Structures are given as structure tokens and as C-alpha cells.
Amino acid sequence: MKCAFCGLEFTQDDVRCDPACPLARGCPVVCCPRCGYQTLDESRSALVRLARKAGTVVRKISRGRDEPS
Amino acid sequence: MNRHGGKERLPAPPKAGPTVLVGNPNVGKSVLFGLLTRRYVTVSNYPGTTVEVSRSPASIAGRRAVIVDTPGVNSLLGSGECERVTRDILMRERPSAVILVADAKNLLRSLVLAAQLAEMEVPFVLALNMDDEAQARGIDIDTELLADMLGVEVVRTVATRGIGMEALARALAGPLRLSRFAVTYNPAIEEGIQQVAALLPPGLLAARSVAMMLLAGHYGASALEGAPAEMAERVDALRQGLQARYRRPLGYVMSHQRAEAARRVVAAVSSRRAVGREPLAAVLGRLAIHPLAGIPLVLAVLYLLYKFVGEFGAGTLVDFLEGVVFGRYINRWAADAAAWVPVGVVRDFLVGEYGLVTMALSYGLAIVLPIVGTFFLAFSLLEDSGYLPRLAVMVNRPFKAMGLNGKAVLPMVLGLGCDTMATMTTRILDTRKERLQVTLLLALAVPCSAQLGVILGMIGGLGPVAALIWAGVVTGTLFSVGYLASRLLPGRGSDFIQELPPLRLPRLSNVVLKTVARMEWYAKEVLPLFVAGTAFLFTLDRVGALSRLERLASPLVEGLLGLPSQATETFLMGFLRRDYGAAGLFNLARDGQLDPLQALVSLVVITLFVPCFANFLMIVKEFGARTAVAVAAFIFPFAFLVGGLLNLTMRALNVGL
Numbered sequence A: 001m002k003c004a005f006c007g008l009e010f011t012q013d014d015v016r017c018d019p020a021c022p023l024a025r026g027c028p029v030v031c032c033p034r035c036g037y038q039t040l041d042e043s044r045s046a047l048v049r050l051a052r053k054a055g056t057v058v059r060k061i062s063r064g065r066d067e068p069s
Numbered sequence B: 001m002n003r004h005g006g007k008e009r010l011p012a013p014p015k016a017g018p019t020v021l022v023g024n025p026n027v028g029k030s031v032l033f034g035l036l037t038r039r040y041v042t043v044s045n046y047p048g049t050t051v052e053v054s055r056s057p058a059s060i061a062g063r064r065a066v067i068v069d070t071p072g073v074n075s076l077l078g079s080g081e082c083e084r085v086t087r088d089i090l091m092r093e094r095p096s097a098v099i100l101v102a103d104a105k106n107l108l109r110s111l112v113l114a115a116q117l118a119e120m121e122v123p124f125v126l127a128l129n130m131d132d133e134a135q136a137r138g139i140d141i142d143t144e145l146l147a148d149m150l151g152v153e154v155v156r157t158v159a160t161r162g163i164g165m166e167a168l169a170r171a172l173a174g175p176l177r178l179s180r181f182a183v184t185y186n187p188a189i190e191e192g193i194q195q196v197a198a199l200l201p202p203g204l205l206a207a208r209s210v211a212m213m214l215l216a217g218h219y220g221a222s223a224l225e226g227a228p229a230e231m232a233e234r235v236d237a238l239r240q241g242l243q244a245r246y247r248r249p250l251g252y253v254m255s256h257q258r259a260e261a262a263r264r265v266v267a268a269v270s271s272r273r274a275v276g277r278e279p280l281a282a283v284l285g286r287l288a289i290h291p292l293a294g295i296p297l298v299l300a301v302l303y304l305l306y307k308f309v310g311e312f313g314a315g316t317l318v319d320f321l322e323g324v325v326f327g328r329y330i331n332r333w334a335a336d337a338a339a340w341v342p343v344g345v346v347r348d349f350l351v352g353e354y355g356l357v358t359m360a361l362s363y364g365l366a367i368v369l370p371i372v373g374t375f376f377l378a379f380s381l382l383e384d385s386g387y388l389p390r391l392a393v394m395v396n397r398p399f400k401a402m403g404l405n406g407k408a409v410l411p412m413v414l415g416l417g418c419d420t421m422a423t424m425t426t427r428i429l430d431t432r433k434e435r436l437q438v439t440l441l442l443a444l445a446v447p448c449s450a451q452l453g454v455i456l457g458m459i460g461g462l463g464p465v466a467a468l469i470w471a472g473v474v475t476g477t478l479f480s481v482g483y484l485a486s487r488l489l490p491g492r493g494s495d496f497i498q499e500l501p502p503l504r505l506p507r508l509s510n511v512v513l514k515t516v517a518r519m520e521w522y523a524k525e526v527l528p529l530f531v532a533g534t535a536f537l538f539t540l541d542r543v544g545a546l547s548r549l550e551r552l553a554s555p556l557v558e559g560l561l562g563l564p565s566q567a568t569e570t571f572l573m574g575f576l577r578r579d580y581g582a583a584g585l586f587n588l589a590r591d592g593q594l595d596p597l598q599a600l601v602s603l604v605v606i607t608l609f610v611p612c613f614a615n616f617l618m619i620v621k622e623f624g625a626r627t628a629v630a631v632a633a634f635i636f637p638f639a640f641l642v643g644g645l646l647n648l649t650m651r652a653l654n655v656g657l
Helices: A046-066 B029-037 B081-092 B104-120 B131-136 B143-150 B165-173 B187-199 B207-216 B231-243 B250-269 B280-288 B294-338 B344-351 B356-385 B388-401 B406-414 B419-428 B432-445 B449-460 B464-488 B508-542 B545-560 B567-576 B578-590 B596-607 B613-623 B625-653
Strands: A029-031 A038-040 B019-023 B042-045 B052-060 B063-069 B097-103 B124-129 B139-141 B154-156 B270-272
Touching: A038 B508, A046 B508, B019 B029, B019 B081, B019 B104, B029 B052, B029 B063, B029 B097, B052 B165, B081 B104, B097 B104, B097 B165, B104 B124, B104 B131, B104 B139, B104 B207, B104 B250, B124 B131, B124 B143, B124 B165, B131 B139, B143 B154, B143 B250, B154 B165, B187 B207, B187 B231, B187 B250, B207 B231, B207 B250, B231 B250, B250 B270, B280 B294, B280 B388, B294 B344, B294 B356, B294 B388, B294 B449, B344 B356, B344 B508, B356 B388, B356 B449, B356 B508, B356 B578, B388 B406, B388 B464, B406 B419, B406 B432, B419 B432, B419 B613, B432 B464, B432 B613, B432 B625, B449 B464, B449 B578, B449 B596, B464 B596, B464 B625, B508 B545, B508 B567, B508 B578, B545 B567, B545 B625, B567 B578, B567 B596, B578 B596, B596 B625, B613 B625
Parallel strands: B019 B063, B019 B097, B097 B124, B124 B154
Antiparallel strands: A029 A038, B042 B052, B052 B063, B139 B270
16 A cells, blocks of 8 residues: 555555554554554455445446447 | 575675665665565564664675665664664674665755765765656756765666666776765864764774764764763763754754755756656645745645535535434434333433434534545545645744754644544654653644544634634644743754655545545444443433533633533533534534634634543553643643633624624
């Protein structure tokens, strides 16, 4: 993923915010290893997964319409 | 860790010092490292740190060498972990050669490192990387003149395409020279450097550089082996004497003068030619950080934010959700369903004044969620456009004026997202005093995204004059407390160097997915707290403690602030989460229980209110319970004092809103 603040590209593994944080349990926040900017790990959001699936279905349907019969 | 895991034996380590790659972040060091080594890569944490350093044996122009890839840094004299690691490798391992990898598009930053390498008396070759991108942007660099001015070999490279590697190998194979790029500092600093250098153990390598680090306070005197015991005290006395002559920290003064010297070299060796019309994004990106032109852009962004969140989110959306969805349907259905519940207390807890549906869900889903939803959407647009780091550059200037060091900008801007996490980010600051100062300001006057959303929503209904007064009082408080704290808690300085990704048109899918993820997180994280807060108020009400608390707080809430007694409940909610408290005030204002002045005063108090529970716990974790209690004990009366002064002043001056 790409940091929305400084533009650094990094993988979300091992860059979760401090596990000693009082809200760390199940926290989807990841911190940029360079600037510390926090962002959400979208892969852990059920709604995002749902939105992605919906997007895929919509794209498939629109592609199907465009194809000549 | 051996990334390539082969069975070949490692070549015997060479006797000479390693060849070390040094450079700013994102200049292509690691690509160059891969091209030079190709084989075994040993990645390990530098002792005592979490910073990874890669090492690998290699053959350069027939000579065996160990190549070390250091973390990207913007200074070799700073006190950050990456800077310390790079500095220690250079000072302790005494490399036989250093490859200073520069981004040809941004030569200035690399020349600051070149000056520091020269001061450290380390021989180096300058690899002018990304030369193709610089050429494409119309940047021409006279490498012969640059080599002459620095006194070292300069090689053009395009590491991603392997261009310039032979020339680099040839330069490394030849006799390497120490750079003659000598920065001359102010006479007082030069004298200080000489005096400190004279105290250092005889024969110490790079004594001038070590003296500068000691003066800047970035290198503890006790870290020097063989140093006499009294040296630390004498160095400290010299440092304090010299510091007294400058308003800014010595490290900052030296960095500034070094950067000026680098700027003069850049001006002499580089030129720009026209390469067609500059893209609009590049023009806007430049304007966004311009000291004057950037201000209208900041104001325009704030105005659009205010219109979108304050008027559309808090007006149109909340009217629909609260008035139609909850007012006509959900509350009515819940009341009908609750009528079947035989136990009165349970029925009241579901749909009463402090009910689960009528208060917790209504506040959470009908008031706060649409407001923070629109705010999250706007925030995601700002993030995806690359504007946020430019905003940090803009606010860096006023922050410096109030006495905050450059690095402090980052947690302060991040606090607009979440103060709890931003408190943790203060770890990047150099001293405990700096960290405490920023933590106090975060807890006091930097509203988090959810709170800011609700505040914008409420201000949307009060008009621009109230918005300006609110912003003036909050920023005035931030600056006054920040300035006083910086006087009372002087900390060492540091430069603010921010990577600026290009400004671009946001991608709709990115923005939508980010907003959705944030809203889901908010609903999961915050709604349970709203339920807990409502249960707490319900309990207080049932046992009669709420009315007693209201009577107890009456001199403060009704007398000093001029608010109705019901405002006490919202401040109680604010202890749990400030946005919950703000939502309570929003509801009071919509019900007509607050006139415009009361709404403004209450907003100022809830903005400056004690840190939320999670932030409080984070301060306990970072600084200990005593400091956390002291921070809260300062903020709580201070918020009421500022609100009270605003109320009394506005009434005395008879200012209408």
C-alpha cells in the first residue's frame, strides 16, 4: 500500500500501530514506517470487500452488454 | 536473514573498510545496491535498533568489497534512529568508500549530505541517479563543474536501467579523494567548533564533525571512547554559551547555513531549460507550498470543507436522517416495540430520554455518522490528491513562530485524524520535553476528525462570523499555550523535511473505498462507546445523580459559561469522547435550547475539552499516570476559563451573531 501522506510504498504486514495501544486489539490501522501516518487496512473492512465485489459484478455486467451478441 | 539462501561459501571478508551506500530516501540506493551485489544479501537490524541494514560481498572493478546499504536519511547529524545508524556506520566502520546516491531532480538535499560527508572526512563518489528523469524535466547539471567544486568524482546513473554502472565501478576503483566541499559557518560557531574540537581526545578522526554533533546536542560526549570524564561538562558549558547567542537551536542554525552553501553550489552547476508547458498539477503543487500563494489555497480548502461538511453533511443529511428516518420511522417503531416490554426501566433504557435508540443510536447514526461521513469523504479527497503533506509544509511556518520544532508539525497534522494515534507519533520527536509539549497541544486544541466534523456541522448553522471567532479562539489558544510551553519547556530543534508526492487528481475508487473503510471503523469503534455513555447517563439519571451534578456544575456551566443546565450532560459525554459531547451540543442547538452565542461558547469549550478516554490512556502509556493526570488537570479548568472569558467578553461588547 502507499502512504497517503509521504507517498512511501510498503506492505501492511508488521507495520500495524503499537500493539501496546489501548485500542490495538482488532485495530485495522496501519502506520507508515517512514512518517507514522495512519491509514486503515482496507482489506480488513467487510464493507470494502463487499464494495469491491459489487464493483466487479457491475464491471462484468457492463462488459457483457458491450460485447456483440 | 539470507534472502538468496544458496550453498556457495561466502567470500572471505576484505580487510579494508566497507563500501557504504548513503542517500536521501527514495533516491534508488537499494536498486544500486542490487546491481552492485547481485548475490548474498544479509539483512539484519542494526544493534540496539529496529533499523534494517543490508550487507553483501561484491566485486567492484576486480576488487572485493562488502557493500552496505544504509537507511535513507536527510541528515547525518540528526538524532533520529535512521540517522544515528547511518552516522555510526560511517564513523565506526570507517568505510573505504562511500557512494552518495543523489536524486538528480533534487540535488540540493543530496549536497547537504555531501557537505556532512566532507565534514566527516569520508571519501566518496557522487552517483547522480535518475539522470533521465532530471533531463526530461529540463534540469541540466554540469557534472564537471560539480566534480570540481566538490573535489570528488561525479557519475551520472540511471540505476533502474543499469546505466552508468561501469563508470561508477571505475570511479570506485580509482584513488578516492576527500571532498573539499567545506562549509564555513558564522564566526561564533566556527570558534565554538574549534574550542570543542580542542577538547576531544588527540588523534580522533573527523574531530570537526564530532565537535559539530556535540554542539548540536546530537551526540552525547560520553559516547566518545577515551574521552576525559570532565569533557562532557566543558562541552556542555561551551554549547550553552554559544546557544545563548542564537534564538534558534544550534543544530538548526548549522543546518540552515549548510543548506545555504549547498544552494550556492546547486545554483552554480544546474540550469533549467523549457520542456513545454508545465502540467497544471505541478503548478498547483508549487503554489500549494508557496508562503503567500499557498494561503488562499488553504483558505479555499477550509471554506469548501465548511460548506460540504457544515452545510451539506450537518444540514441536508442530518435533517433527513434525524427528521425523517429516525423521527418518522425508527423512533416510532422502537416505541411501539418497547410498549411490549413489561419492565419500565428496560423500556426507558430503550426509548426514554437517555435511551439506546432515542439517544445512542440517534446520536451515532443520525447526527454523527452523516457528519463524519462527509468529513471522511473530504479528508480522503485531500489525502488522495497529495495536498496533506503540502498543508504540513504550510503550517510549519506558523508552528516555528510559536516555538515548535519542525518535526512537531507531523503529529499536529496527524492529530486532525486521531489524537490518540498522533500522541504515539510524537515518538519521532527528539526530547521528552518536545513530546510533552506536542502531546499537551494535541490533547488541548487539535480536534480529531470526528470532533472536527461535528464542530463544522454545528458551525455551519451559526454562520461565518461565529466560525471565524471559533477558529480565532482555538488557534489563538493553540499558539499562546504552544509559545508559553516552548518557553517553559525548551527543547532541542530539528529540521522539517517532508517528502512531497506529486499533486494529482484523486481516484474516485480510492476515495470511496477509504471513506467506506473509515465509516465502518467509526461505527465499530465508536458506537459501542456511545451506548456505554448513554448507559452511564441513564444510570446517573435513575439514581438522581444527574440533577445533583447539574446543580453542582451550575456556577460553572450556567454562571461562567452562560449555558443551560442541560449542557452539563454533554460535557459528561465529552469525557468519554469529545465528538459525543459535541453531538450532544449539536442536538441542543437544533432543539433551540442554545442561542448562537451559547452554541459558540459551548463549541469552544468542547474543542478545548479534556482528551478522550483513549487519548488519556495513550498519554498514561507514553508518559505515565502522573503526567496524564497533570495534562487533564490543566486542560479541564483551562477549557472552562477560555469559554468563560469568551462568554463574558462577547456579552460585555454586545457582539451579535
